[in-house]
């Protein structure tokens with residue numbers, strides 16, 4: 114039976130960062146990384162660029178074979194975990210092989226959530242989460258003229274742009290009244306909407322798809338206002354759900370994701386979870402949420418890795434911060450923290466200029482969120498200011514006028 | 530052994546915000562500057578954002594495209610224009626504001642250190658940016674054989690151990706070493722139980738006769754034709770400027786071919802922190818206590834390296850471990866000169882125990898002593914004369930340095946003014962020796978140096994130490 118002191122399931126950002134953290138403390142404890150993917154590690158975030166052809170599928174790998182040799186980690190692709198027995202410390206794979214572990218990291222990420230729209234399951238549709246998905250989409254895209262996209266989140270918008278740039282007529286159906294709901298405010302959304310409109314993309318906001326039907330080789334999607342939107346291809350991008358199916362019956366506590374504490378420990382002994390699969394502390398609310406972004410996956414992976422390797426000196430995690438760096442038609446929209454917050458206790462400063470937009474949210478003279486369109490900033494520094502709850506004091510006006518300069522100054526002083 | 534990397538260092542107090550670094554960077558990179566200087570907390574203060582080429586880079590870990598990699602050979606975080614998909618996620622990973630979108634073109638930009646010859650550093654007129662070669666030094670000297678036993682019993686943070694090990698790594702096995710009484714033999718270099726603490730022959734001469742003894746050893750080696758041996762001392766300031774002074778002076782005057790390294794910790798630290806001739810004015814020591822009447826040492830230190838210049842020694846230099854590149858350059862020249870004549874290297878070495886400096890602040894103390902001109906770095910040969918190896922211009926106030934040292938904690942404004950005036954006077958004198966024009970400094974301020982021999986009078990007589998050009 115194969116076994117490992119450290120068994121990492123999932124080969125993306127969370128798993129890779131855990132590997133690195135473990136190796137910093139334990140140079141030669143046996144380690145293996147199992148993954149459902151048949152490829153070397155890659156990031157789901159790069160897939161829109163594979164779909165567009167900008168990145169070649171073999172050029173997006175994050176680590177090569179030599180890396181795994183050097184770090185002494187067995188890399189086992191094409192191995193889907195199917196069940197977990199925390200008492201016997203066994204992970205059973207789809208082909209029946211069992212791996213024994215001393216310490217286990219669950220880093221299986223998330224997969225597209227397929228909404229229960231009548232008819233959807235009986236038509237062919239695409240999703241975008243794996244390299245194979247991206248390659249399929251690229252092939253299909255070359256044969257289609259019209260595309261329908263469900264969902265105007267990051268995945269939906271990225272794909273819609275790519276499809277439009279490839280010459281397809283694209284319609285995007287989104288339940289909420291704005292794009293990127295949850296990440297950005299309505300005014301920022303308007304600027305993005307305008308860009309999509311000017312590139313000929315139809316954004317149907319505030320609309321729900323009520324029915325999907327096959328239509329000679331393509332699909333027809335009916336919306337709640339009774340319209341029928343036709344396409345030669347359909348992409349479902351209505352959100353993701355954590356990949357926890359394989360943990361059924363294991364006793365590991367699961368809510369929307371695997372529940373973890375401030376060191377990424379799950380409810381089971383010697384089992385950790387990190388990344389899109391984990392439901393951990395959210396910095397702003399103090400509650401446990403699935404944030405579903407790379408920065409959080411990396412932070413959680415690192416904490417989990419250090420804890421797995423027995424680092425007793427780690428500080429408990431302060432929680433994840435939403436970070437979103439998005440480009441549409443080459444233009445940047447960047448947000449950090451509670452960028453869309455409003456109401457009691459928040460001081461919101463909106464700076465609307467023809468060529469750029471900035472919204473800064475303060476609470477108690479401290480930054481809690483910031484979003485800009487066409488005015489990129491140091492997202493890492495803003496994250497630090499939020500996390501450290503830096504009192505802007507007398508610098509507030511200077512900060513509002515030039516967050517980049519004042520942010521750099523504050524960090525430079527702090528690091529010296 | 531792991532390898533270390535050279536870096537660009539920023540000395541905020543020296544930066545005047547001229548922006549030359551940013552202009553130079555923009556010009557070389559044909560885009561926005563990778564280094565950014567921003568206004569600081571007070572008028573005239575500046576701060577900097579620049580890639581630190583982290584050993585544990587978060588920008589790399591959040592990159593979804595494999596476009597950023599830590600280069601194991603150069604230490605630089607390389608950016609691949611081909612792989613980058615312009616997603617800007619890396620900017621969320623950097624807490625230094627050091628990887629950001631170029632306003633023109635929108636691609637991310639970051640410092641690549643110009644391949645080891647950064648344009649910003651060359652362009653910096655104030656010395657605020659420096660190319661620190663510490664990484665290369667570590668790599669080069671880390672590979673060399675250490676000449677001392679492991680586990681010398683120096684105090685925590687002791688700078689002298691660093692000096693001993695570095696110097697002897699460079700000098701190598703072909704040497705004979707004398708370590709007169711002091712911390713250096715005290716921490717175990719002479720050895721225990723009949724075995725030496727070094728891999729080279731080591732002697733423990735008297736405090737008084739080190740240079741004379743070495744003169745004899747060198748003459749003997751010369752006589753038997755062994756001209757390749759470095760005959761040297763690692764001595765403290767007590768054994769050099771006080772008790773051993775006549776021997777040092779005599780050897781220098783006779784031109785004995787010796788490498789004499791004085792490790793100056795400003796007192797007899799090994800025996801309980803007594804004052805020496807190298808102890809600066811105002812210092813607390815166990816023999817210059819601080820109480821109702823006495824407020825530390827009442828005389829200024831003698832400047833031993835300048836005294837050696839007056840001997841026209843073959844080579845004289847001062848060095849500090851805050852500037853190891855320089856220290857090594859000078860050591861090379863000092864070794865070479867020791868085959869021609871008397872070669873004197875004076876290395877300043879703050880003592881964490883005797884000076885009341887936190888063990889992790891010793892190198893910082895070295896740096897501030899140099900930045901305030903309390904210590905000046907220069908070298909001299911009879912042929913080339915004296916030259917500064919670090920500009921003494923634009924110093925920080927001496928009080929900033931003194932505040933970091935426990936033995937100066939009690940100093941009042943008058944005493945601090947005296948030290949500042951003394952420092953200015955020394956620099957002015959050195960500048961004249963270096964052929965640089967110097968204005969005469971103001972006369973030494975209040976609280977002048979006094980004799981420590983009580984004369985029975987209530988107020989000791991003033992000793993006027995006015996600089997006269």
Ligand SMILES: Cc1cc2nc3c(=O)[nH]c(=O)nc-3n(C[C@H](O)[C@H](O)[C@H](O)COP(=O)(O)OP(=O)(O)OC[C@H]3O[C@@H](n4cnc5c(N)ncnc54)[C@H](O)[C@@H]3O)c2cc1C
Nearest residue numbers: 123124125126127149150194221222223388389405406407
């Ligand atoms: C199109 C797209 C765009 C995105 N854009 C951004 C963005 O701009 N910024 C951002 O921060 N985030 C973005 N994200 C989200 C980001 O990619 C994820 O947050 C991140 O990849 C999470 O990493 P992870 O390691 O938790 O899991 P994942 O990346 O989801 O990886 C999970 C790993 O587990 C493996 N796995 C799953 N199930 C099993 C199993 N049963 N057995 C074995 N292996 C299994 C998978 O093969 C994979 O290797 C985007 C995602 C997509 C799809």
